[in-house]
Structures are given as structure tokens and as C-alpha cells.
């Protein structure tokens with residue numbers, strides 16, 4: 001028997017591709033290596049499944065700094081609002097949270113995964129679990145998918161949706177890159193992204209700031225000339241190895257890319273008080289200090305910046321914690337404000353790919369037709385999801401990319417299989 005479409009990989013992109021293919025009445029098989037479908041989807045968004053994001057298209061694409069512009073084509077066919085409609089048609093009610101993030105109202109990722117599985121069932125997609133694919137043999141009329149156990153399955157179209165290399169215990173171990181290369185595709189350099197960063201600064205090594213979490217701070221990655229490449233205003237945390245938290249994850253790909261250029265470290269600049277200018281702080285604090293000359297400088301600043309940071313900064317610039325406001329010079333105050341507004345430090349690496357949320361790099365988008373997700377190099381070969389050189393911030397952007405490219409790949413794989421039959 002020959003399938004019309006075989007989809008390899010049961011993550012969000014493969015599930016969507018299988019559904020889209022079967023909705024075109026194609027005889028569809030989904031092959032998954034593990035014993036569960038949608039494993040990574042289920043742990044996304046803190047285990048509540050961040051299915052998509054409601055931001056307008058321009059904003060959405062800005063949040064996908066890794067080749068997000070490629071998605072203009074696919075979005076013209078199926079976009080984030082279509083994803084919302086799709087889930088609602090499956091009886092999954094969604095709700096919007098901060099920054100446009102969409103979650104199931106049940107707050108349970110299983111609601112989303114189950115709805116996708118029910119739809120696969122309704123459409124009679126053949127699902128083959130515990131079946132790692134080892135290779136694909138491409139041919140003019142039909143492709144052959146070869147399983148690790150030696151079984152060979154023939155198909156007119158094949159969709160590769162096996163994800164990247166991040167968090168491999170979910171099943172994505174990078175198996176698809178070799179199959180893409182065999183079809184002539186170029187794989188851009190892979191790197192961890194949405195990942196915590198390491199630092200060898202003394203305050204990290206001696207754990208002075210370990211565990212200190214900062215809310216709504218502004219974190220920038222600086223280039224060699226000291227100019228910001230990117231800035232994110234969000235929360236962050238100092239850890240025993242470096243820094244982590246939402247602002248850090250968002251900055252991480254820019255740091256990793258600088259390091260890939262051969263720089264041994266990268267400077268980051270932290271503004272603990274991004275909503276107040278240096279002058280505003282100077283004016284307010286000078287007035288407060290002159291009204292409270294007997295108060296210690298530490299007590300004055302305690303409500304302005306976290307105490308642990310303040311203790312560290314006072315020590316760094318050699319000001320005693322009990323120094324009175326009256327004895328604090330303008331120069332001291334300047335240094336303190338500068339220390340909180342422009343706290344520069346170096347990072348020199350990231351945690352490995354296994355600990356990254358997302359894989360940077362992948363199959364170059366130049367070799368893929370954007371509106372169909374078909375390979376430009378091999379007939380009836382399609383790709384979707386994180387295996388592609390497309391990567392965004394966490395917040396539903398990668399999942400949106402996976403679902404949208406999955407939809408197009410599955411639908412067009414089915415249409416191409418049908419046109420082959422009609423030749």
C-alpha cells in the first residue's frame with residue numbers, strides 16, 4: 001500500500017500537518033518515535049500549553065527574530081487568528097494573558113493535546129507510535145520511509161516535522177537534518193536559543209548575587225562598540241552560573257550569535273530602574289537626602305533598589321553602608337545611580353542545547369517555498385516546525401510558527417499527492 005502523505009514527528013507541527021493532510025482527504029500516516037504525542041507542546045508555557053499569541057502580525061513577526069519574515073507568506077494563508085479559530089472549532093476555549101499569550105481556559109495542556117488527538121482519530125489518520133524513522137529514500141514517483149526496525153513504508157508525499165535538538169528527552173534529537181541534507185538541503189549552524197547565560201564575573205563566581213531576582217528591569221546586549229544590539233524590559237534572576245529569566249532568554253540568541261563570531265565574551269548592560277531617568281533619580285534623591293541628612297545612604301536607597309544589590313554596589317564603589325546622607329558627595333550619588341542604571345557585566349557562554357528552550361538555525365528557509373512549505377530541491381518533500389531555521393521568543397511564537405508551517409505542509413503535501421495521482 002502507498003500512503004498519500006506520511007508525516008514524521010508528532011509535535012505541534014506534525015500533528016497539525018497530519019490533520020491538514022487528512023482534511024484534504026489524503027490517506028495519511030503519522031509516525032512518532034516516542035510513546036506520547038505533543039510532549040514538548042504539553043510542557044510549553046509552564047506546562048499550560050501556550051498555543052499561540054494574539055498580537056497583530058507585524059508584532060508577532062518582530063517576536064520571531066530568527067527569520068520571522070519568512071512567515072509573511074505562510075501567514076497569508078493561515079495565521080495566528082486562524083489557529084485560535086481552529087482550536088475553538090475543536091471545542092478548546094482559549095484565553096489571552098500578558099503579551100498576547102493564548103492558553104486553554106482549563107490551564108491544562110492536556111486539553112489541547114487531547115483535542116488534536118481526537119481530531120486525528122475522527123479523520124482516521126493512521127498513527128504509528130514507538131517507531132523511530134531512520135532514513136528516507138527519495139524517488140521520482142514515491143518516497144520510502146525506513147523505520148529503525150527495518151520496516152519500509154511507501155508514500156507519495158513526506159512531511160518532516162521532527163523538531164530541532166533542544167530538550168532531547170522530549171524526542172527531538174535532530175534526526176531530520178540528515179534526511180534534509182540527503183535531499184540537498186543546507187542546514188545553517190545550530191545553536192541554543194531561549195537559554196540561560198553563563199558568566200565568570202567575580203560576583204557570579206563568589207555567588208554574591210545568586211538567587212536575586214529583579215522585576216521589570218531593562219537588559220541589553222552590547223556590541224563591540226558598546227552600542228545595544230537588543231534591549232528587553234522584563235524580569236531576570238542571578239544564578240550560580242550566570243543569569244536567567246525572561247529578559248535573559250530573550251537576549252540569549254543575540255549573545256550566542258556574538259560569541260559565534262569569535263568574541264570570547266559579550267558585555268550586557270542592566271538598568272534596574274528603566275522607568276526613571278538618571279536626572280530624575282538625581283533630583284529626587286538629592287532632595288530626599290538634604291531633607292534627611294542623618295539617614296544612612298543605605299536606608300535612603302533601600303526602597304529604590306533591592307537591598308542585596310545595594311549592599312553589593314555600595315561595597316563595589318567603596319561607600320560604607322552606614323554613611324550618612326549629609327556626608328555623601330554628589331560624586332558618590334552619581335556613581336551609585338550609574339551603578340544601578342548602567343550595571344555592565346560580561347557573559348561568556350550559554351547552557352548547552354539540552355537546556356535550551358529552542359534550537360537556533362536549521363534548514364535554510366531559502367530552499368523552501370513559503371506558501372506551501374515544499375522543498376525547492378525535492379518534489380513532494382515538505383518541512384514544518386522547529387527543524388527549519390526559524391526561531392522566536394517563548395510566548396507562543398515558536399508554536400505559532402510550528403502550527404502554521406504544519407498546516408501548510410500537510411495541506412500541500414496532500415494536494416501534491418493528489419495531483420500526482422491525477423497525472
Ligand SMILES: Cc1cc2nc3c(=O)[nH]c(=O)nc-3n(C[C@H](O)[C@H](O)[C@H](O)COP(=O)(O)OP(=O)(O)OC[C@H]3O[C@@H](n4cnc5c(N)ncnc54)[C@H](O)[C@@H]3O)c2cc1C
Nearest residue numbers: 009011012013033045133163171385386395396397398399
Ligand atoms: C520547556 C519548554 C517550554 C517551551 N515554551 C514555549 C512557549 O511558551 N512558547 C513557544 O512558542 N515555544 C515554546 N517552546 C518551544 C516549542 O515547544 C517548540 O518550538 C515546538 O514544540 C516545536 O514543534 P515541532 O513540532 O517542530 O517539534 P517538537 O515539538 O520537538 O516535536 C518533534 C516530534 O518529532 C518526534 N521525532 C523526532 N525524531 C523522530 C524520528 N526519528 N522518528 C519519528 N519521530 C521523531 C519527537 O519525538 C517529537 O514528538 C518551549 C520548549 C520547551 C522545551
